[in-house]
Amino acid sequence: MNKKFYITCAIPYVNAAPHIGHALEFVQGDVVARFHRLLGEETILLSGGDENALKNVQAAEKAGVPVQQFIDENNVKFLELTRSLGCQFDVWQKGSDTARHFPASQKLWNLCDKAGDIYKKSYEGLYCVGCETFYEPEELNEQGECFEHPGKKLESVKEENYFFRLSKYQSKIIDLITSGNLAITPETRKNEVLSFLKQPLQDISISRSNERAKNWGVPVPNDATQRMYVWFDALNIYQSGIGFGWDDEKYKKWWPADVHVIGKGISRFHAVYWPAFLLSAGLPTPRALFVHGYFTVNGQKMSKTLGNVIDPNELIAKYGNDPLRYYFLREIPATSDGDFSERRFRELYNAELANGLGNFTARVAKLCEQSKITVASYTSDFPSVIQKYELLHKQLAQSRFDEYIKSIQLFIAGWDQSLEENKPWQYKDNIEENLPGYLSTLITAVRDTAELLRPIIPETAEKILAQYSGASITSEKPMFPRLP
């Protein structure tokens, strides 16, 4: 049987349209998934919609649309984005899915409950009626009011909720992380989590009353008055999407996840809460977390109030999806923050896609066309190509996309130098007689380049491979016209 590979991207919050940060994460996940698919591994790439949070209900009310309709519409925007980015998601699991996700989450709840890790406790807090949320005293202004609704007194509300015994799993989670059974990349995020785990863990509340949840979300088993609270069921989408609670065989085949791709803001939930739930339920824990950074735009944090939120769809429409993928992967070191600027984007496009890759494939094609060379036709074979390039293989396997792409550019630059030394054009149409085998070497170089680029910019790679697959290779119009 083939090796399996199960990878997830974080499930986006569907209360607003996707921004460039979502696009970055989708692309990173897609590249890793493509890499494993190309190696012949059976692969699932999953994401979905985080739909059960109260904020979705509030956003829907504000928009004057029924909740289900509201989240369905937003979901489509995310799905469409994944497609226009050229990302292949195999599963898109919605949190509001009552057929699969609800029973899966109730199953997880029951398992934790059976382990004795769920108990009822009354919770008292300051509640803002305007925001419909609880606040800690330090989150409020000097008058003890929330910033959104100054002048409005907060109510002290007491409510019974279910709590999860997170405290019980503290040392087990530390072991999991230090032993590497739950690998966290990069190291700095791992250290952050471990330093967080030095403090005693408090139990966390995992349910809300129906009133406060506005009757939205997964019902708590055997208690019609409560709904599950965000993280408990949201994280479980990683399981509910692959059969947990509705197809045991499928679930056993795929779980645990080989890697969760997430943003740095949610690393704790994935590194601490999630393994704790699973340990409690007696289920395997995920093997790795890959934590990426955030985007700034022209050096500034992205925010709605600044009005610098970038819509990835506009960039795709203007430049195409592969150039955008290329930029994400090449310019942003995978695990640190990166800046988006259109100026830099265009610079990189011209330097590496137009002048580098595009020009290289074009000049070789023209030389082949002029010499009328015929070569053995080529069938794509990623695994044997990647084997040939040890350093690149390592860089890609470790998800160091920026370094991987730089290596490819170095490879191209080496062939540009070779062309300059050999000057095949001076022999016009009898290149083969004067430089025997040279054109074939060039053709192999182009084919290898395209193979190596298949996980990164799949459409472009296929185009090059198609151009270079046949017995005779002809010149075509530029793939990446130079930008003015």
Place this chain on the structure above:
RNA sequence: GCCAGCGUAGCUCAGUGGUAGAGCAGUGUCUUCAUAAGGCAUUUGUCGCAGGUCCGAUCCCUGCCGCUGGCACCA
């Protein structure tokens, strides 16, 4: 405030106890197969500031300044 990390050419960054490198941008030049693309050559830096250790520090130590991230029930 506490903890971690960072501060190196115009930009993005790599790097080492022996007085600094790459890519992009800039300049010059060669060349024409190619998308006015490519090759070669080349300018610029008190390696954040101030001390200390050392024969010698950008790399080690201390202090300071600046920046970033983390500091739970928030998705």
